[in-house]
Amino acid sequence: MGGKFDITAAFQAAVRDVSDSDTSRDQIEYIDIALLREDPGNFYSLDGIDELAANIQLCGLQQPIRVRAGEDGSYTIVSGHRRRAALSLLAREEPDKWSSVPCIMERDQASPELRELRLILANASTRVLSPAEVAKQAAKVEELLVQLKEQGYQFPGRMRDQVAAACQVSASKLARLKVIREHLIPSWLDRFEAGQLAEAPAYLLARQSAERQEWVADMYTDGYHAKFEPTESSITGWLEGLDKIDAVQCPKAGGECHNRDGMRSKLAVSPSAYWHTCTACCGECSSRDGCEFLCPMVADQVRREREEREEQLARDAAEVERNRAARLEWGAAPPPWHYGEPTEDGFYWCVTGPLADGGKLLYWHEDRWEFASAKLENSSTVVCWMPCPPIPTAQSWKRVEV
Secondary structure (H helix, E strand, O other), rough: OOOOOHHHHHHHHHHHHHHHOOOOOOOEEEEEEEHHEOOOOOOOOOOOOHHHHHHHHHHHOOEEEEEEEEOOOEEEEEHHHHHHHHHHHHHOOOOHHHHHEEEEOOOOOHHHHHHHHHHHHHHHOOOOOOHHHHHHHHHHHHHHHHHHHOEEEOOOOOHHHHHHHHHOOHHHHHHHHHHHHHHHHHHHHHHHHHOOHHHHHHHHHHHHOHHHHHHHHHHOOHHHHHHHOOOOOHHHHHHHHHHHHHHHHHHHHOOOOHHHHHHHHHHOOOOOOOOOOOOOOHHHHHOOOOOOOOHHHHHHHHHHHOOOOOOOOHHHHHHHHHHHHHHHHHHHOOOEOOOOOOOOOOEEEEEEOHHHHHHEEEEEEEEEEEEEOOOOOOOOOEEEEEEEEOHHHHHHOOOOOO
């Protein structure tokens, strides 16, 4: 029974068998719809049944259902699963009119594999298939061609090209769909087959590790992002965010970051991967204080820094309170004390250590403290200072050049 197998000729024959099924070559038999069984190997979706039923009710059944006899008096549908589903809807309302279905009986001696391949080739021209259905179709065609090859059929050229020709898609598209079917994790594959994941993002995900696919899947399962469609652009953003996190190295212990899970958790609650992806160690992050995803290895350091800031704020507040009390006591506001460096040259009264050490009159010149009486740098550590009121003319003196 072997021989060379021409997929193009098989395709043309399949189309002719379906489109010419109402000619005199095939005799139509009317079979009770209750005896028609779906082929368990049928993987095509049964969508648009209501619309098809309305069309049949208006115009009648334009194409008989092709069947083959079963062993228990029933008949297995070869071609016409959607038509049978539509007729079942109509038969519920008008059983006398629609329960008897015009069918064509297959009586050739072709092998089951060849009959199934012929059915697939016919559907390739009469249906608009989703990428998921094309992927299933391609997998089934490849399986059938392998079985036919074992029966002695010969196929010219590469198997991939034969499958592509049968499914009427390019070989490159077929390769992408194969990657999707073989490498998508179940949760993503379910979405792909349900039409909830387009081919481009499906192919992008299929080339990632299972662990990464699961992480991205969680993003679209619960929380803020569950209401959005998983597009190629958004998935690219999350994957790039993971790349940046995985590239972070630990400066303390060496090797990969020990807070990768924390960084990923922060990324997961962000409105966009392009806004809140951690790209460096927490010890170098300007937003580390108060971050709930802070690395434990730098948490003590951040706690100490926070305590020091709080202590300094407390000291500053106490100083302000002392100055306020002094103003109330003297009945006037004395010049406030300042920290840091003056912005103008002149005389300043300075506290140069603990109050027990007292203070002194110094002169600020450009970028250094000098003695009040001489233009010589003073090495005292100035803690705080206040501008000195104008010195009376009678008490003024010239500063000595040194």
